[in-house]
Amino acid sequence: MDLTLKVWRQKNSQAKGKMETYPISDISEDSSFLEMMDVLNGNLINSGKEPVAFDHDCREGICGMCSMYINGQAHGPMRGTTTCQLHMRSFRDGETIYIEPWRSGSMPVIKDLVVDRSAFDRIQQAGGFVSVNTSGNTQDANAVPIPKVNADKAFDAAACIGCAACVATCKNSSAMLFVAAKVSQYSYLPQGEVEAKDRVVNMVNQMDKEGFGNCTNTGACEVECPKGISLEYIARMNREYVSATISSEKK
Amino acid sequence: MEFLVSRTFYARGQTGQQLLLGAYSAMNRQIAKGKIQMFSRHEMVELVKVDGKARGIIARNLITGELERHSAHAVVIASGGYGNVFFLSTNAMGSNTTAAWKIHRNGAFFANPCYTQIHPTCIPRSGEHQSKLTLMSESLRNDGRIWVPKNLEDAEKIRSKTIKPTELKEEDRDYYLERRYPAFGNLVPRDVASRAAKERCDAGYGVNSTGEAVYLDFSAAIERYGKEKALVSGIKQPSVEKIIELGEEVVEQKYGNLFQMYEKIVAENPYKTPMMIYPAVHYTMGGVWVDYNLMTTIPGCYCIGEANFSDHGANRLGASALMQGLADGYFVLPYTIGDFLANDIRTGPISTDLKEFEIAEKNVSDTIDKLMSIKGDKPVDYFHKRLGKVMWEFAGMARNKEGLEHAISEIKTIRKEFWENVRIPGDKDEMNTELEKAGRVADFLELGELFAKDGLERSESRGRTF
Ligand SMILES: Cc1cc2nc3c(=O)[nH]c(=O)nc-3n(C[C@H](O)[C@H](O)[C@H](O)COP(=O)(O)OP(=O)(O)OC[C@H]3O[C@@H](n4cnc5c(N)ncnc54)[C@H](O)[C@@H]3O)c2cc1C
Ligand code: SF4
Ligand code: FES
Numbered sequence: 267m268d269l270t271l272k273v274w275r276q277k278n279s280q281a282k283g284k285m286e287t288y289p290i291s292d293i294s295e296d297s298s299f300l301e302m303m304d305v306l307n308g309n310l311i312n313s314g315k316e317p318v319a320f321d322h323d324c325r326e327g328i329c330g331m332c333s334m335y336i337n338g339q340a341h342g343p344m345r346g347t348t349t350c351q352l353h354m355r356s357f358r359d360g361e362t363i364y365i366e367p368w369r370s371g372s373m374p375v376i377k378d379l380v381v382d383r384s385a386f387d388r389i390q391q392a393g394g395f396v397s398v399n400t401s402g403n404t405q406d407a408n409a410v411p412i413p414k415v416n417a418d419k420a421f422d423a424a425a426c427i428g429c430a431a432c433v434a435t436c437k438n439s440s441a442m443l444f445v446a447a448k449v450s451q452y453s454y455l456p457q458g459e460v461e462a463k464d465r466v467v468n469m470v471n472q473m474d475k476e477g478f479g480n481c482t483n484t485g486a487c488e489v490e491c492p493k494g495i496s497l498e499y500i501a502r503m504n505r506e507y508v509s510a511t512i513s514s515e516k517k
Numbered sequence: 518m519e520f521l522v523s524r525t526f527y528a529r530g531q532t533g534q535q536l537l538l539g540a541y542s543a544m545n546r547q548i549a550k551g552k553i554q555m556f557s558r559h560e561m562v563e564l565v566k567v568d569g570k571a572r573g574i575i576a577r578n579l580i581t582g583e584l585e586r587h588s589a590h591a592v593v594i595a596s597g598g599y600g601n602v603f604f605l606s607t608n609a610m611g612s613n614t615t616a617a618w619k620i621h622r623n624g625a626f627f628a629n630p631c632y633t634q635i636h637p638t639c640i641p642r643s644g645e646h647q648s649k650l651t652l653m654s655e656s657l658r659n660d661g662r663i664w665v666p667k668n669l670e671d672a673e674k675i676r677s678k679t680i681k682p683t684e685l686k687e688e689d690r691d692y693y694l695e696r697r698y699p700a701f702g703n704l705v706p707r708d709v710a711s712r713a714a715k716e717r718c719d720a721g722y723g724v725n726s727t728g729e730a731v732y733l734d735f736s737a738a739i740e741r742y743g744k745e746k747a748l749v750s751g752i753k754q755p756s757v758e759k760i761i762e763l764g765e766e767v768v769e770q771k772y773g774n775l776f777q778m779y780e781k782i783v784a785e786n787p788y789k790t791p792m793m794i795y796p797a798v799h800y801t802m803g804g805v806w807v808d809y810n811l812m813t814t815i816p817g818c819y820c821i822g823e824a825n826f827s828d829h830g831a832n833r834l835g836a837s838a839l840m841q842g843l844a845d846g847y848f849v850l851p852y853t854i855g856d857f858l859a860n861d862i863r864t865g866p867i868s869t870d871l872k873e874f875e876i877a878e879k880n881v882s883d884t885i886d887k888l889m890s891i892k893g894d895k896p897v898d899y900f901h902k903r904l905g906k907v908m909w910e911f912a913g914m915a916r917n918k919e920g921l922e923h924a925i926s927e928i929k930t931i932r933k934e935f936w937e938n939v940r941i942p943g944d945k946d947e948m949n950t951e952l953e954k955a956g957r958v959a960d961f962l963e964l965g966e967l968f969a970k971d972g973l974e975r976s977e978s979r980g981r982t983f
Contacts (some may be wrong), residue, residue: 294644328533376580400543424538444694
C-alpha cells in the first residue's frame with residue numbers, strides 16, 4: 267500500500283506544533299498501524315530526520331499507551347480496539363491518513379504524539395484504592411461472598427485500561443467515563459463499599475481540579491472506548507456522588 | 518460436601534492486568550499517604566554502591582533527558598524479563614534487561630541466562646515489519662490438531678495461495694505430532710511442540726508467506742462436538758451443516774474470544790479455515806541470582822519478579838510467573854528486607870553528593886555522549902533485529918556447539934558494528950526514544966553473548982531447551 271501521512275510534530279510541550287506530510291510506500295496490509303509507524307520512523311532516521319515520538323508498550327490492547335487520534339477518531343476507525351490492534355487493511359491504498367495526539371488541556375503534549383496522562387494517576391491517588399495493607403496477611407478473597415452480578419459489574423469496570431480515548435473523543439474533554447469506571451470497580455464490591463463515599467467525592471474533586479470538562483451525556487466516549495465501558499457507570503457514579511455529598515459529614 | 522480447587526487463578530484472560538491494578542491501587546494509597554513517591558517516565562540507568570552496599574541509582578528523566586541521583590538504604594530491582602533479546606517476543610515493547618544488566622555489571626551474579634520459555638501457540642509473524650508477537654492460549658491445543666502438508670509442492674502452493682488448506686485431502690496432510698508421538702499427540706509438552714514446528718518449517722513445510730507457520734485445525738473438533746451436541750439435544754440424523762453449526766457453537770463457547778482475537782490480527786476466520794500458529798519467546802526463567810531473602814550478591818540490592826532467576830528452574834509452569842510476582846512482592850520481600858534495613862537504623866540519609874554518585878553519573882553521561890557521537894547510518898532497530906535473528910536461529914529452542922559458537926562471534930560482530938555505526942537522531946536533553954532504545958539494545962548485545970555462553974556450558978537437555 268502507498269499512503270500519505272499527515273503527522274502532528276511538536277518538539278516539546280512549549281513548542282508550537284504543526285502537521286507534517288510524509289509519503290510512505292510498500293506498506294503491508296497485514297502490518298499493524300504501529301508497525302507502519304515503525305516503518306515511517308525507520309525511513310525518517312535513514313533520511314537524517316527525527317522519528318515521530320509516540321507512546322506504546324504492550325501492542326496488544328492492554329496497557330493503554332498507544333494514544334493516537336487517527337482521521338479524527340480516537341484509536342482510528344475500528345470500534346472496540348486500541349491503535350496497536352488496528353491493522354493497515356482497515357485503510358485504502360492511496361489514502362491520506364491524519365495522525366494527531368490526544369487533545370485535552372488536562373493532558374498536554376510532551377512531544378509529537380506523546381501526551382502527559384499523569385492527571386489520571388493523580389485522580390486514582392485521590393481515592394482509587396481500598397484501605398487494606400498488602401503485606402501478605404490479607405484474608406482469603408473467597409471468604410467474602412459477592413453476588414455474581416456485582417462481581418461481573420465490578421469486573422467490567424475494571425477492564426478500563428486508562429487509555430483516555432474517552433477524554434480525547436469528548437467535545438468537553440470530560441474524564442467521566444474513566445473516573446466512573448475506576449470508582450465502580452470498587453464500589454460494587456463489599457471490600458470497597460466501606461469508603462465508597464469518600465472515594466467518589468475525592469476522585470471527582472480531583473478530576474475537577476485537573477480541569478477536565480463536564481459530561482453532557484453525548485455518549486461519544488462509550489462509542490470510542492476500546493474496552494466497552496458503559497455509560498451506565500457514569501449514571502451510577504453521579505448517583506453515588508450526589509448521595510455522598512448530601513450525607514457526608516466531612517464534605 | 519465437595520470442594521473444587523482450581524489449579525490456576527484465572528480472570529477472563531486479564532489475570533495479569535487485574536493483579537497489576539490491585540498492586541497499582543495499593544501503591545496509589547501509599548502515594549496518597551505521602552509514604553512513597555512515583556517517578557513515571559524515568560529509567561534506571563545505573564546502580565550506585567557505597568562501601569560495597571547498594572545505596573542508590575542514577576535515573577534518566579525520559580522527558581527532559583536529565584540524569585538524576587536517587588539515594589536509599591536499599592535498592593529493589595523489579596524490571597521484568599529479557600525475552601526481547603530475541604527482538605520478537607510476546608513481551609511488551611518496553612521490556613528490557615537494562616536494570617538487571619546494570620546490577621550484574623556492578624557485581625550481582627546472573628543465573629541460567631539461557632533458560633527461555635518458548636510458547637508453541639502464538640500468532641505467526643506476517644513479514645519483516647513484525648514488531649512483536651501475540652500469544653494465544655495454550656488451551657487451544659486441547660482441541661486443535663496440528664499439521665503441515667505432507668508434500669513440499671503442496672506447501673509451496675499453499676504459501677503462494679494457489680490452493681487452500683481446506684482443499685488438501687486427509688492423506689496429504691502430515692499430523693506430525695500425532696505421527697511422532699502417538700501417545701501424546703497434540704498435547705506433547707510445550708518445548709516438544711515448539712521444536713517440532715520449527716523443524717517442519719525449517720524443512721520447508723511452513724504454510725504462511727514467511728514459511729514460518731503450521732496449522733492448528735479445529736475441523737475435527739467441530740465435527741465431534743457437533744455430533745455430540747446433536748445427540749444430546751435429540752436431533753436425529755443431523756445434516757453435515759447442522760453438525761458443523763452445532764460444533765461451531767461449542768467451540769465458540771470454549772474459545773470464542775481467542776478466535777475473535779485471531780481474526781482481528783490475521784483477518785481469517787478460524788472456524789472455516791485452520792488457524793496458523795508458530796512458537797514465540799515468552800518468558801525468561803533465568804535472571805539475576807538471589808538468595809531466599811531475594812537479595813542479590815550485592816548487599817542491599819534486591820531483585821524480584823521475572824528479573825530474578827528464582828522459582829522456575831528450567832521450565833516455568835503456567836500461571837506461576839504472576840504467582841511469583843505476588844509471592845515476591847506481597848509475601849517475601851516485606852518480611853526479608855527489614856532484616857537488612859535493621860542494620861542501617863543509625864545510618865541516616867545517604868547524601869547524593871558522595872563521590873560514588875558523581876562517578877556513576879559521569880559514567881552514564883559518558884556512555885550517552887558516546888552513543889550520540891557515533892552518528893552512523895543504521896537505526897537501532899537494525900541491530901536489534903539482527904541480534905534477534907542470531908538468538909532465534911542459534912540460541913533458541915534447539916542448540917548445538919557449532920551454532921552457539923557461531924552466535925557468540927556473530928553477536929560480537931554486531932556489537933562492534935553497533936558501537937561504530939548506530940544512528941541516533943535528536944538530542945540527549947529531550948525526549949529521545951531512539952536514545953532510550955539504543956541504551957537497551959547495547960545491554961541486550963552484552964546479555965546475548967552471556968546467554969549463548971551459558972548455552973555452551975550445558976550439554977544436557979533440560980526443560981525448555983534441547
Ligand atoms: C502476553 C503475556 C501473557 C502472560 N500471561 C501470563 C499468565 O497468564 N500467567 C502468568 O503467570 N504469567 C503470564 N505472563 C508472564 C507475566 O506476566 C510476567 O512474568 C510478569 O508480568 C512479570 O512481572 P514483573 O513485575 O516481574 O515485571 P514486569 O511486569 O515486566 O514489570 C517490569 C516493569 O519495570 C519497568 N522497567 C524495566 N526496566 C526499567 C528501568 N531500567 N527503569 C525503570 N523501570 C524499568 C518496566 O517498564 C515495567 O513496568 C504473561 C506474559 C506476557 C508477555
Ligand atoms: S473508560 Fe475506556 S476510553 Fe476511557 S480510559 Fe477507560 S478504557 Fe480508555
Ligand atoms: S500499546 Fe498497549 S494498548 Fe496499545
